[in-house]
Amino acid sequence: MKNRTIFWDILDWDQIQQYVFKFQRKIYSASLLKERSRTQFLQRKFLHSKLLRLWVTNQVIKFQKKYVTSFERHQIFLQLHNIMQMKYNKEDSEIIKEGKILLIYLILNPEWEAYFSIQKHNYSFSIKELVRKINHIASKKYSSLYIIKISLEHQIDLIYLSTITKRLNTFSLMNDSVNHILKSGLIQAYKEFITRKFFILQYNERCNLKLSLLLLEALFSEFSTIFCRYINKRKLIETTFQSTVNCQYVRYLHNFIILDPEKSRIEDLRVLLQYWLHKIGIKKRIKKPRKLSKSLNIELNHYLIIKKSIKNTSIYPSKYAQTYLLEIISNITRKMRNASLILFVHVISIVLKCWKSYFSICNCSEIFNKLDNMIFQKIRAWVFRRHSNWSKDSIKQKYFAPIIDIKYYKRLYTGNWILSTLSSSKNLDTTVMVVPKLRWHNDGVNFNQTNVSNLFHLNYLYRYGMYSKLNIL
Known part of the structure; x- marks a missing residue:
């Protein structure tokens, strides 16, 4: 391994992933049976595994915004070995710190997941x-x-x-x-x-x-x-x-x-x-x-x-949660004065969908209607500020065109004065992007990502799988 160049593109990542989850399954099973010495033995062996460091390096690089060269990948792989010298230097780059944190998480998580299941x-x-x-x-x-x-x-x-x-x-x-x-x-x-x-x-x-x-x-x-x-x-x-x-x-x-x-x-x-x-x-x-x-x-x-x-x-929702949502919308409208309409609708939609999903069990249509009206006033002010010389009809035709039978999850909605735009992106399911209303139903929405608040989502005895990326919109 020391005298060879690692070609990242030709590595069998599915096989490496199966190895990582198989080892986690062993730790989970030993912890479930309360075999303390065997659990620590497997954790030590897992820590010294080169395949684990390869997997951690690949996972950390995957979520980086900037391009990482092959030399930098190799350096990250080698720096992950420093955890065995019990060093956590401040001068390490952020990507190396994330790699060390993920490495420790993958080792400790199966043991405690077994304990929490009991x-x-x-x-x-x-x-x-x-x-x-x-x-x-x-x-x-x-x-x-x-x-x-x-x-x-x-x-x-x-x-x-x-x-x-x-x-x-x-x-x-x-x-x-x-x-x-x-x-x-x-x-x-x-x-x-x-x-x-x-x-x-x-x-x-x-x-x-x-x-x-x-x-x-x-x-x-x-x-x-x-x-x-x-x-x-x-x-x-x-x-x-x-x-x-x-x-x-x-x-x-x-x-x-x-x-x-x-x-x-x-x-x-x-x-x-x-x-x-x-x-x-x-x-x-x-x-x-x-x-x-x-x-x-x-x-x-x-x-x-x-x-x-x-x-x-x-x-x-508590009064703090309502006030904080309006504060977030105000910050977005202030900081994105000159942003494109597609980007603005995308950011607002993500915030509203996440907030509504968190409070989806709330049975308070009056509060949701009140918040929708306040959010609309902030969006309306953002639009009219961009085009202060335009007439009301021109702004309404460009930004608030009437929508008829637009599909929002499992229901169809028709509305007026809803901020919408056309998108030419091939990754989206629909060409029309709208800012959703909080009063619209999104019960049973299953986002395509790992639920962090639920530590017990993964059963190592039966399941193999990858952490998928966040895909809300």
Whole structure:
């Protein structure tokens, strides 16, 4: 390998991909059987694999905007070997850093995916499942129901990095490599992303976000073990008094929710959660359990869940999510004053589709209509600013031509004053590009990409496949 030139175009990438997934399947199976020594042995062997470094180099180059020469590819391949000297130099280029992060992610992901599959009952794989689960719990008839809810969105960067590496409990070389990457600001970048771009997290394929999400999931899963031990002890005690334990614990990303009809039990859990948060470095105070009345009102991950009765539950986007969407549209109209119409429609469509897909379970047509009107006013101002000397009829004919029976996913829509343009691109399904309305239905939309928020999408025992590129429009 050292004395040979690597010809990237003639390599059998399908065969290399099968090798990578086959090795990940072995790690997954060993972890699933709780064979700790065998899991670490396979991870070490996987780390020293040259085919893995070839695969990582190819995947990192694939998403680069600039052209990468053969010499640069070979240098990246050789630099990935530096992870075995436990070095993570600041002078390394961004592409090499991404390669090292992806390399560590591919090694650690199968082990923790197996662990999460065992602890499946304490997790919600998507925000939609979490909302439905809370709605189902709250619909049960209890004489009283108490809730503890805490979000660590703004405290993630306060976590002690040593607690993350300690939780991984892997071999020393991997621990040191993860520690170097964490010190380079991996968690801070993740915090900034989930604060400002929460609704596109599940469609993003950046390596640093994948690894950040995996490490935080591994750390936060520690409290589920504490919770299960406490509940098992309470069950042993309360079975002698012929009482049942109806405590429910759910978590999605950095959101923790505990529901229990008994106040003393949920108080104990609040103390345990507070102690565990102090242990990992978060000093945030948890409020006392709140008693839920017949009307449930919970704000979670920019969702607002309002339950007025057993059969009447309303789910809305939070006020922050609505304001932030309008802020994004304003920034686009301001920064793209002289952009082409096709590019403008393309960017606006991606933002609106991602935002609506995130809030697709919301049953609030009035809010969507209100946001559509506000967005239309901003787009209308952008158009009239471009052609201040044109008449209203000329602008309407060029930018807002009436559309008749245009297909948007599985439905046909007819409308007036909708920004549209003709496209000559062969990659698009239709020659007409429009800015979609939020009130239009896109339920059941399956984007053609990996869902980052769902760590359990890939079953290594049965499936082989590639990560596909993001293709929204």
